Amino acid sequence: MARKYFGTDGIRGATNRKPMTAEMAMKVGMAAGAHFRRGDHKHRVVIGKDTRLSGYMLENAMTAGFTSVGMDVVLLGPMPTPAVAMLTTSMRADLGVMISASHNPFADNGIKLFGPDGYKLSDADELAIETLIDSETALAPSAEIGRARRVEDARGRYIHFAKSTFPDALRLDGMKIVVDCANGAAYQVAPSALWELGAEVIAIGVTPNGKNINDGVGSTAPEALCETVVASGAHIGIALDGDADRLIVADETGRVVDGDQLMAVIASGWARVGRLQGGGLVATVMSNLGLERHLAAQGLGMIRTQVGDRHVLEKMRGSGYNVGGEQSGHIILSDYATTGDGLVAALQVLAELARAGAPASEVLHRFDPLPQILKNVRFGGGAPLEDAAVQEAIAEVEAELYGRGRLLIRKSGTEPVIRVMAEGDDRAQVERVVDRVCDAVRVAAA
Incomplete structure (x- = not known):
């Protein structure tokens, strides 16, 4: 069954436009809370967010939704997505929520849900929640409405956890590290963890104002990182994205890894x-x-x-x-x-x-x-990949690349685009075969 609201990574979109509205956030809170109310224990949900301006609106709306169905809410404030997953399990919560659109611009936002085991929800759970969103959710009796509280030491808990993954026998003394936090969720925790392990830290992307997340900084825009590494004579630079679940590195020469x-x-x-x-x-x-x-x-x-x-x-x-x-x-x-x-x-x-x-x-x-080239072909409708001429071109290219490269063709799940990617030992050959398949797709889509 196709999902109506959930995509490949939660619900995401431009804020104050459907589906990313305060009304939808409240409905998601009500639906997810009702779905995860299992057993007689006092139910709890933890909510984290990145630094987007719209995070305040969505956080309050989700809190209203969860408490209305009888769940207590623990507010973490700006925290990385993995920190929310970790704290969901360590705090014995029934559900975890991260309000973030990851590496997208500030005007977008999203809702990611984690089960009590800290893993993202299954398709079955998401479908069940979607059904509840579109139906009338039973509200809790007045005496059973949930409470909300903010946990002040959430950052410290995550820093301690992150440091515990670093080998005990090692330290970062003498290492100068540039860390780019994308003006996002890790703007406090990442520099602190590195400093506590002994590094000399140069932090950029750590002045969020609600509108500058991922704006010219972070893992999707590593130029600032590379420039700072070279200018400061740092040993290495690390760049995170808006919710800190991605990593890109720059070596001491400013080359991206x-x-x-x-x-x-x-x-x-x-x-x-x-x-x-x-x-x-x-x-x-x-x-x-x-x-x-x-x-x-x-x-x-x-x-x-x-x-x-x-x-x-x-x-x-x-x-x-x-x-x-x-x-x-x-x-x-x-x-x-x-x-x-x-x-x-x-x-x-x-x-x-x-x-x-x-x-x-x-x-x-x-x-x-290996040289890797990706091109997109936009089409107006139909199924160009099923065209006989396209299939013939694909077969011929795959035969040509056999043992020396590979071809990948896939239809985008978010827009009417066919993505054609090839890689191989010979860049000229890769460029030629990609163009060949793209041309065949364009003719079929015309």
């Missing part, structure tokens, strides 16, 4: 000490073929999934892997967290750097990425 390289660093390090489970890692179809070849040379495997961290996590849980992620920097380390955690992933990278005693430019670039 993406999620594929970071997964290679972590997986290789964990394999060396016998910590890596599953004999490899889980990545998506977008991860570079160079990563797959690099791992294979070490006797490690790589399983690919559809794009989206929930698909990565599902495969990790089902197949016994403890490292997985996306090229974009959404890295999941299931020994520590139930979702991507940019700060925890950064600490694992910093641990490898501290052990190596070598510059980041030598430690973090583990393989040469």
